Amino acid sequence: DAMVIQNPRYQVTQFGKPVTLSCSQTLNHNVMYWYQQKSSQAPKLLFHYYDKDFNNEADTPDNFQSRRPNTSFCFLDIRSPGLGDAAMYLCATSFRTSGVGYTFGSGTRLTVV
Amino acid sequence: GNSVTQMEGPVTLSEEAFLTINCTYTATGYPSLFWYVQYPGEGLQLLLKATKADDKGSNKGFEATYRKETTSFHLEKGSVQVSDSAVYFCALRGTQGGSEKLVFGKGTKLTVNP
Numbered sequence: 001d002a003m004v005i006q007n008p009r010y011q012v013t014q015f016g017k018p019v020t021l022s023c024s025q026t027l028n029h030n031v032m033y034w035y036q037q038k039s040s041q042a043p044k045l046l047f048h049y050y051d052k053d054f055n056n057e058a059d060t061p062d063n064f065q066s067r068r069p070n071t072s073f074c075f076l077d078i079r080s081p082g083l084g085d086a087a088m089y090l091c092a093t094s095f096r097t098s099g100v101g102y103t104f105g106s107g108t109r110l111t112v113v
Numbered sequence: 114g115n116s117v118t119q120m121e122g123p124v125t126l127s128e129e130a131f132l133t134i135n136c137t138y139t140a141t142g143y144p145s146l147f148w149y150v151q152y153p154g155e156g157l158q159l160l161l162k163a164t165k166a167d168d169k170g171s172n173k174g175f176e177a178t179y180r181k182e183t184t185s186f187h188l189e190k191g192s193v194q195v196s197d198s199a200v201y202f203c204a205l206r207g208t209q210g211g212s213e214k215l216v217f218g219k220g221t222k223l224t225v226n227p
Contacts, residue, residue: 006156042202042217043157090156094215099145099164101206102215104156 003027006091006105013081013112021076021108023091032074033102034066035090043090049074050096078110086112115140119203119218126193126225134188134221136177136203144205146170146179146186147215151200160188160201193225 004025013019023032031050035043047056049068063085065077078085088109092102120135138146145164149157161170163179163186170177175190186203203218 004156040220040222042219045214048214092157092215096213099162099206101145101147101149101159101162101204102157104149104158107154107156109154 004091004093004103004105006089006108008108009106010109011111013078013110015083015112016080019078019081019110021078021089021091021110023074023076023105024072025093025103026072027093027103028071029093029095029103030071031094031096032068033092033094034064034074034076035092037088037090037107046076081110081112083112086110115144115205115207115216117203117205117216117218119201119221121219122200122221122223124221124223126223128195128225128227129192130225132188132190132193132197132223134201134203134223136186136188136218138184138186138203138205140184140205140207142208143181144207146177147204147206148175148177148186148188149202149204149217151202151220153199157202193223195225195227198223198225 033048034046037043046060068074088107090107091105094102116139147162148160150160161172163170166181168179200220200222202220
């Protein structure tokens with residue numbers, strides 16, 4: 001089945017130690033998104049790629065970076081994780097048309113110790 | 114800008130009760146509307162959608178009708194089950210340049226007791 005896969009499901013990292021989360025898709029969608037979701041809150045968009053065009057949200061901290069080496073893969077890099085960065089990170093994909101919803105992965109739960 | 118307002122939870126119901134979760138929106142043009150469901154520890158799953166006025170989206174016994182006159186997209190189910198316990202997010206996706214991003218409501222947590 002075509003899908004969005006996030007690895008790993010659970011990630012524990014040390015305070016200040018760089019960490020990378022990955023997302024892959026078999027849907028051939030041209031847009032890939034990264035969201036941060038904290039407990040009992042709606043997902044918050046960090047950035048997205050439209051093909052190779054990177055679009056950062058205005059309030060996304062510089063500590064968060066992203067790479068999209070090809071259509072299928074997208075990575076979220078957290079350069080120096082703080083305790084406040086502990087959250088669920090969700091990857092989503094879509095075509096760039098309004099009538100189409102996003103397809104989400106199962107998420108990566110990040111713990112910072 | 115586009116925005117979504119949904120009823121705050123948590124909502125607690127007994128099995129077989131009727132469910133309504135209210136959702137209203139503000140948007141220019143003719144957005145598409147969605148309901149997503151998130152089970153504990155999981156990502157979001159698309160539950161249903163509607164892309165134009167008077168469309169009714171339905172899935173797994175859930176329904177929602179796109180009402181342009183009241184700018185609403187309320188989620189309903191006639192008889193909830195324990196397995197419906199989850200968080201439900203209403204969302205819209207605009208049509209005009211720069212507004213194609215999905216905008217979420219704050220979510221409503223539903224608990225269904227046996």
